[in-house]
Amino acid sequence: MERLLQNIKTLRLNHCHTELDTLIKKKRTFLDQAKGNFLKFRKIVEKIQDHVPSVIDLDDRVVTVGNPADLDPEASKALYHSLDKLSPWRKGPFNLFGIHIDSEWQSWMKWERLSPHIKSLKGRCILDIGSSNGYYMFRAAAKAPFMVLGLEPQSYFYFQYLAIQKFLKKDNVFCLPIPHDELPKTDHYFDTVFCMGVLYHRPSPVEMLREIHDSMKKGGELVLENLILETRENICLFPRDRYAKMRNVYFIPDYLSMESWLLRAGFINVRCVDVAKTALEEQRKTRWIQTESLKDFLDPDDPDKTIEGYPAPVRAIFLADAG
Known part of the structure; x- marks a missing residue:
C-alpha cells in the first residue's frame, strides 16, 4: 500500500494525496492490529521467502513466475x-516456481472473451474493482499500462496477491484492501475500469455505476461483466433469499435493464460484446479450494436452473464509454 503513496507524484495522483494518505494509514493500522483471517494470512505471507524468479510470463493463460x-x-x-494455507484460490491459474495452482475459475476463459473487444491497455491508468488475487491485474500488466490499481477487501484474496507480488515486484501494479466505496474520489483519473462479478452484489447498482463513471476520464472505457437474464424486457431478477447459494445477490438485470443502468449513470456507446453460460469447465472444484463450486449450486436434475430454481448463471460482458 505504501508504495502507492511513495509514487504519488509519478502516478499523477497529487490531487487526492491527503485522502489516500489517510486511508492507507488507517488500513495499515488495521492490518497491523487485525485478528482472525487477516492476522493468519499476514503471518503466512511474511514467512514466505523472497525468491528471485528466472522467468516471468504474464501474457499466457497460466500466469507464470x-x-x-x-x-x-x-x-x-x-x-x-x-x-x-492461503486457499481457497478462486482465480487463476498460476504457476509459481513449478507449483501449479489449479484455481476454481479458469480465468483465462473470461480474459480471452473480453480482450479482443477492449481498447489497448498500453499507457492507460487501470482500476480493477474486486481484483481478487490479481490474476486480471497481472494479465493487464503484460500490456504495458501506465498503472494498475486493484481493490480487494477479502483477506485471503488480498494476501494471495501480496504473495505473488512478493516475487513479481511489478512497480506499476498496486492493490488496496478496500471495497470500491472506500476509494477516495480520483477526479476522472482512470482510462479503463474493470468491474467483473461485482455489481450484482450491490443493493444500489446504479449508484455504484455513477461512482465508477465519475472516477473515469471522459471517453474512458468500462469493462463490466455481470450475471444477466437472457431477455430484452427491461426486467430484473431479485432473489428472495439466495441465488446459487449466494446470500448477497441483489439485482440480476436483463440486457435492456443493464443498458438503462449504464445510460442513467452517464455512460454512452453501451454494447454487449459477449454472453456465456457458466460451464463446469470454467468453474469447478479443485484441490486448491475447500468449498463447493458450480456443480453444487445447480439443480442436480436440471442444470439450466440453480438449486433454488432460478435460471442458471449466464454472464455477459458490456463495454461502455464515460460520457
Whole structure:
C-alpha cells in the first residue's frame, strides 16, 4: 500500500494525496492490529521467502513466475505449504516456481472473451474493482499500462496477491484492501475500469455505476461483466433469499435493464460484446479450494436452473464509454 503513496507524484495522483494518505494509514493500522483471517494470512505471507524468479510470463493463460530449478527441494516444499494455507484460490491459474495452482475459475476463459473487444491497455491508468488475487491485474500488466490499481477487501484474496507480488515486484501494479466505496474520489483519473462479478452484489447498482463513471476520464472505457437474464424486457431478477447459494445477490438485470443502468449513470456507446453460460469447465472444484463450486449450486436434475430454481448463471460482458 505504501508504495502507492511513495509514487504519488509519478502516478499523477497529487490531487487526492491527503485522502489516500489517510486511508492507507488507517488500513495499515488495521492490518497491523487485525485478528482472525487477516492476522493468519499476514503471518503466512511474511514467512514466505523472497525468491528471485528466472522467468516471468504474464501474457499466457497460466500466469507464470519462476522455474522449478529456481528453488531447492526444501524451499519448494515450504512455498507449496504456504500457498496451500492461503486457499481457497478462486482465480487463476498460476504457476509459481513449478507449483501449479489449479484455481476454481479458469480465468483465462473470461480474459480471452473480453480482450479482443477492449481498447489497448498500453499507457492507460487501470482500476480493477474486486481484483481478487490479481490474476486480471497481472494479465493487464503484460500490456504495458501506465498503472494498475486493484481493490480487494477479502483477506485471503488480498494476501494471495501480496504473495505473488512478493516475487513479481511489478512497480506499476498496486492493490488496496478496500471495497470500491472506500476509494477516495480520483477526479476522472482512470482510462479503463474493470468491474467483473461485482455489481450484482450491490443493493444500489446504479449508484455504484455513477461512482465508477465519475472516477473515469471522459471517453474512458468500462469493462463490466455481470450475471444477466437472457431477455430484452427491461426486467430484473431479485432473489428472495439466495441465488446459487449466494446470500448477497441483489439485482440480476436483463440486457435492456443493464443498458438503462449504464445510460442513467452517464455512460454512452453501451454494447454487449459477449454472453456465456457458466460451464463446469470454467468453474469447478479443485484441490486448491475447500468449498463447493458450480456443480453444487445447480439443480442436480436440471442444470439450466440453480438449486433454488432460478435460471442458471449466464454472464455477459458490456463495454461502455464515460460520457
